[in-house]
Amino acid sequence: MHDFVRPKLEPTVEKPSASEIERMVVSDDECTATDGCPVEPDGYCPHGYPSWLLHLGIM
Numbered sequence: 001m002h003d004f005v006r007p008k009l010e011p012t013v014e015k016p017s018a019s020e021i022e023r024m025v026v027s028d029d030e031c032t033a034t035d036g037c038p039v040e041p042d043g044y045c046p047h048g049y050p051s052w053l054l055h056l057g058i059m
């Protein structure tokens with residue numbers, strides 16, 4: 001079952017710096033979720049936290 005409407009969880013880690021965000025944008029497979037887990041740039045970690053790119057509206 002795919003549930004694309006998820007409640008928005010508050011980030012549990014510090015927001016990455018601009019250069020870290022930029023690296024996530026240019027690198028296809030190095031992205032972290034808002035709780036610090038490694039995720040796909042347009043994905044969610046197993047705990048339901050979105051990638052920073054999703055959270056910031058970049059993806």
Ligand SMILES: [Zn+2]
Binds near residue numbers: 035036045047
């Ligand atoms: Zn997680």
